[in-house]
Amino acid sequence: MESKSERGPASMKTKTLMSDLKSKYADKSWNETIQLVRRCMEKTKGDGRVCEPITKCLEKINEALNVSSLAAMVSRLEMIAKQKGLGSHLSPTETVCYLTADMFYIEVVLLPGGRVEDVRAAHHGEAPVSSPSLLQLLRMKKFQEFSLKLDDLVSFYNIQGESDVKVKVYTALRHLETDLFKISHLPRSLRESDLHIDLIMNGRIGNVQPGRDGSPMTIEYYISPLDVLTGLSGTGEVSGGRVALVTVGSSDVSHRLQMQSLISSPPQVDSFGFPVFQPLTESCSELLPATFLLKLQPPLPMLNSFIEKMGKITDGVMSEKHLQVEPLPQLLLKTNKKQNSKISWTDWVQFVVPLPASEYHSYVFPGAEWGRESCKGALIHTVPFDHPGHVPALLDVLRHQAAINVLLASCFSNHNQLKDAGLQYDLRCEVLPESDHYLSVTFSLDDGNHLAVLQVTVVDSNQVSCRLLMPDFVDHKLDDFISRVLMRCMSIPITMRAIRRKVSSLTTHPLPAADPELTTAMESTSTPHSGESVPEIISAVYPSASVSHEAIEEERMASSPGYYVMSVASPVADNVNTDAVANPSPCASLGVYSHWVTSGLPAELL
Template sequence: MESKSECVPASMKTKTLMSALKSKYADKSWNETMQLVRRCMDKTKGDGRICEPITKCLEKINEALNASSLTGMVSRLEMIAKQRGLGSHLSPTETVCYLTADLFYIEVVLLPGGRVEDVRAAHRGEAPVSSPSLLQLLRMKKFQEFSLKLDDLVAFYNIQGDCDVKAKIYSALRHLETDLFKISHLPRSLRESDLHVDLIMNGRIGNVQPGRDGTPMTVEYYIRPLDVLTGLSDTGDVSGGRIALVMVGNSDASHRLQIESLISSPPQVDLLGFPVFQPLTDSCSELLPATFLLKLQPPLPMLSSFIEKVGTITDGVMSEKDLQMEPLPQLLIKHNSQISWTDGIQFVVPLPASEYHSYVFPGAEWGRESWKGALIHTVPFHHPGHVPALLDVLRHQSAINVLLESCFSDHTHHIDSGLQYDLRCEVLPESDHCLSVTFSLDESNHLAVLQVTVTDAHQMSCRLMMPDFVDHKLDDYISRVLMRCMSIPITMRAIRKKVSPLTTRAKPVPEPDLSTAMEITSAPRSCESAPEIPHEAVQEERTASSSPGYYLMSVSSPVADNANANTDAVANPSPCASLAVYSHWVTSGLPAELL
């Protein structure tokens, strides 16, 4: 027969234990009680669910205390380590607290009173290095932020395998970073007058920032013109554009990863200005159950055809398997706003001078297979020579996305709402890099079509098709406007201003003056609210007659100071790297933008 105590539920036992603890140690100080609970937790075995109330109790005690003593600071650090799955111990002198993992550890050098003298991070095989950011967080007693930093470190080393395998994968990542830096410092021609923007948009590896405090290397690979105008490009802050974190990830299949640098010092370059890589042999590489990753922030909605290009570049490391495909505009809307995608959704885009455009996206047309895509979070690869070509694909896709997002707004109406608009447009898909905008001007009963072809992030062409109206020089002007503002509504506004006065005339449109300034607005261009453009961010002088919210920007292409530019390299900043093992690219029928 079971004893009476065995019939008591576990929850009742826990309450009894807690009551006994409270009564027995009622006269003890909080510090003594906390130390006792911590020792009990360290020794507890068996069902972890029984310890859950005690764990929560200890966490509340730690949060309530100000960590104003050496014991209090050590206890707080040990609690953070336990929450993040790290080990912890004190040095024999009890002046250094170590937070340990398989591939790294953190040294917290303590002073009497719980003050922190230094925080050093050490990776396996490397000497400890002081971490100013971690030190500042602990000195300010921002324990939550410090804990999140440790969480980032743990995620960075989240690799399967034993310690030796993890160490080899981490070493491969370090050598990859070295090679990426070498590629980024190769000479090249300048395309933009803003050096920071030129580095982001045209650099072979974009704007590379080394990892700090265990955080991964970052690559800023695309920035919108609106971000440039608002001055984000001058700060060098990668948050102004789209970035990719260079990391490693687990893989079901083994891949040959480098265990040393594949680029000689100084680098030898080929006819395209790219480095010559050492072949992946047994002496400089090893088969490991991992791949390198470009972790995209924010994740990028990508067309299926572009996903196929990525797979071709990386020899099939990335595929469309298990990806949920949806129309690209639907992905962009879902990713950037709370608006739901419906058939024939219409956006109302406000422009200066109380001008309003409507943009309709017919759901049936955008449901074509060629315009379906998936939200991509990571891009796997296994060779540094893949990165320049991958960035070209990411930039190309980003350019298409930015153009579509410029037609979105938080204002949506039903098509038959009867509202009056200055311009009604229907946006239709063509090929996977071409779309059209159908519209009608107030002065004309005929429809007109603007066809936009995005060859890559640097080459876009527009063709305006109207009845009995052909002017290729106007097409060139419109193309320049689009490339400078990356906004379909602003481009349509420029077309309306140029064409409307001439629709009743029989003579052709005169050649536009490319030195004429283009009006651009800070009105929202996507589902995100765009910040107001400051005066100092505008490169051209603002005319006295401009209305509030209008700004001037030259549509003529900026000319970099070639006297100060290194012109040893060819103009193409990011062709595919020349790799003997990837020479099949030349004959594989890849699009010209990847060669």
């Protein structure tokens, strides 16, 4: 009772003050109110928490206002600078707003009415360069996206130490980018008919795009068939793959980083086509409290065993310490934007996956099996390293994990309300882990009296091997057919649908394992089921992909029998340099981590 009486007068006083403020400024414009709040914020000293309510209030006011004047644009830019810890000021002529940091600055050239004429970015010691992307964002008044771009600039210098240390780290990053470009342009053999897809999936450094407008270099390193179809349906261009930004980060331990390019121009290669690196000596490198980083977008759920592989590649720079581990399917559920957030990981999780022709599959993930330590992993946001030669091998591990994730996530669905609807499943499957890159799918045959097992081995991102175990039946041609189907669609439900139809036909018309007609049918089949293409099936299973009829026809005409966008073997495109065929991961000959060759890793990663 006493506390209530104490709070009562204070509450009444606050209401009175607010009423007085409202009446005092009722006739004032929003611009005048904003300027008053800003002046009050600038005069506030001491505990910064005092300004938090005012800051939030000012942000909401700015976001609600339409930026239609010079003063409003300046106010918005100053607010963004303050949020990012940057300084800001106007030129004497009040036509240029500067957003400043110790190591870079942004010039925003303004016009009357709050319009933007140009945006220029300048790193330390470099002349300002016009930034079309930043200019476009401000002209379209996409201030949130503009703010995120500033984060990229800040990340270049988010290093402990004085300005000279930050300059050296930035210099090292520029030389790293030069070497990554040299590696990406080394001649190699082609595996895919689509050159862009081949570059992403098989390029030593993936699809590399230089840093522009103050943004980091980007590497697109993996894309699934669904990503390809989704991108084609929307813009006519492939998009939606997994990307890594090449940047830097602070480190508690100093690392020797290059201060010049380590690959000669033109690059020298050994007899295996591997790049020859200059040794990291004191004359061409320095010890700095930083590492290079591959910043993964989106973050990638990874098994502990794969994280350990990356640690061996980087000689301990990449560490699994202090990572929060969870079962891999649980991590995939949390990071899947299209997945129902209400689904929780329990003793077992069941998904109902609808397919074309009103076919429904049930996929069960036993929690006890997937909860074993060997099946746990962590969500990886950044991969630290300190040598350009690490990147190809790191990307191979990332691609391998991404392929496993795509296969597991293909069994997820938001149609769980169908579980309680008395639905008769066409196929009931149980997905079990056998090792870090090997899983099995157990299902019942159409007669309901026998079980069959599909064993799936993800050798790497470009090779998936399948084996079907059925009672009293063995046919390696059927295994080869299933492997091709799975590689083409990277979807377990679509593959299980093809198996079910094939097994059904064999049950109705049994054939000897070595029957020539069956062999011919297996070798000539290029889609999971006669009359249906992979794009059509994927479109039916994933309506959100919205694959247009034109896109399907283009894919059908572009793909000859035997391969799709993720083909195992594709014809070589004309006029492409395929000399000096080399391992796509030129890492085994690097002295910086030659011990990796004998560390017991799988041969496919060497």
